[in-house]
Amino acid sequence: MTKAMRNGLTVFALTVSAFGGAAMAEPYQTAVLQGLDKVTARVTTLQANLGEVVRFGTLEIIVRTCEKRPPEETPESAAFLDIWEVRPGEAAVGAFRGWMFASSPGLNALEHPVYDVWLKDCANKLSISDDTSATEGSVGN
Numbered sequence: 001m002t003k004a005m006r007n008g009l010t011v012f013a014l015t016v017s018a019f020g021g022a023a024m025a026e027p028y029q030t031a032v033l034q035g036l037d038k039v040t041a042r043v044t045t046l047q048a049n050l051g052e053v054v055r056f057g058t059l060e061i062i063v064r065t066c067e068k069r070p071p072e073e074t075p076e077s078a079a080f081l082d083i084w085e086v087r088p089g090e091a092a093v094g095a096f097r098g099w100m101f102a103s104s105p106g107l108n109a110l111e112h113p114v115y116d117v118w119l120k121d122c123a124n125k126l127s128i129s130d131d132t133s134a135t136e137g138s139v140g141n
Contacts, residue, residue: 025067028122066122
């Protein structure tokens, strides 16, 4: 078994254990991320809405989903992210695709020489009607 397969199985198992309790995770509209520019040592807080592109340096980040356990459960937020590096005059290069967990930022982290990005929280809870319309709108795409 390759290292990538083991990491994938570990993330899957943690996703199931993190959100597989009695209460289901609740969907949220916004992922609160923090980014570190390792060259300047600046930390930036990013608010990324579902499906919208957020830029951080040469990175473009799209949040596909952001889920959070209800308040009565053990705290945990998780987001599925797509991150690309986009440099002028060059094709975009995939830098990260997968789940990030607020309680374990080092578990499934972006590996990049200049930037670190990690999930802090999910915000702006989706109502049932918002979630249904977003799902219906994305089915045909």
